[in-house]
Amino acid sequence: MEKNKLNLILAIIVILVGIGSSVYVQATKIDSKHIIVNGKDYTIDQLFDISEEKTYETYSGIALDNLIVKTGVEDPEIHEFIIIGADGYQKTVKWENMSNGLLTKDGESIFSDLPKAFIVKDIVEIKVD
């Protein structure tokens, strides 16, 4: 196939994939004010009531390790934790990372020992693996 025709076909495919993905992302976006921790549903205020406050640089919130303990997860050090955002962005972290992490009032995860790519916004679930 000649290059010019190939370019046009590929460009149409790219545009369709981009539009299709955008529609899919919007359709599957979770709009929730609750956070599921280890299968149980909490509001952000409930989590702030039961967990210890913590600050890191300009961020303040509740300690993620304390949150996990207070929500009844047993032997947390043997687990991994999948933090999932409303837009589908998710990151898997270890207990040592959770010990250096906090959850802000806006539902964001901040880790002092991990890069900014581990900031998950609008958290809707923390799975215990």
Place this chain on the structure above:
Amino acid sequence: MEKRKLFAGILVFGSLWGFSECIIGSMLRNAGLPAGAIMTGVFAFGLMVISRMFYKTGGMQFGMGLVAGALRLFNPFGGCHICSAIAIMAEGVIFEILWYKLSPDFEESDALLNKSSMGIVMSYCIYIVGYVVTQILTPVFSSADFHIENLIAFIPQILASGLLAAVIGGIMAPTIFLLNIIDITKVRNRLYYPATIGVSALCWWIVIANT
């Protein structure tokens, strides 16, 4: 093309790319704009196409990626410096591959559509490759390890966010091709070398001064 002249070109265009990633990228992010797509469509893709038009030499854009990636290592902003640096280098590689496969036939009468199509495809692919490489490398270089399921779950979001890069690339490509009339080999050496080395040094100085 004189080798020395080509290396100076790689240095200046790579430095401009690295400078834009470090300084302009941070400004866009702070302003809450879609920095990744704008950086790819306007700066990464734009500079690589401009340099390819000027120098008409294969492999140059990979060299630019190496220079830009090296400069990115000095950037104080962002999380994983090495990951971003490698992602930039990967963008240079994917440009080389795609250009070889997709660069349009300029003799065709409907060249504008072809150039725009090429811009859409190349800018989108460069964006996706850069994004995926960063998503893989960031956990690898951190204490959290890479988990493939995290990347798979986020693929639709990556594909969706690349649409803006594709649109920008579709506009940038035909615009940049208008510069095809400039012949770098005709630029006098006494003007070329001070200009390229001066601009490169300025880019590096600004980035390093910001660390």
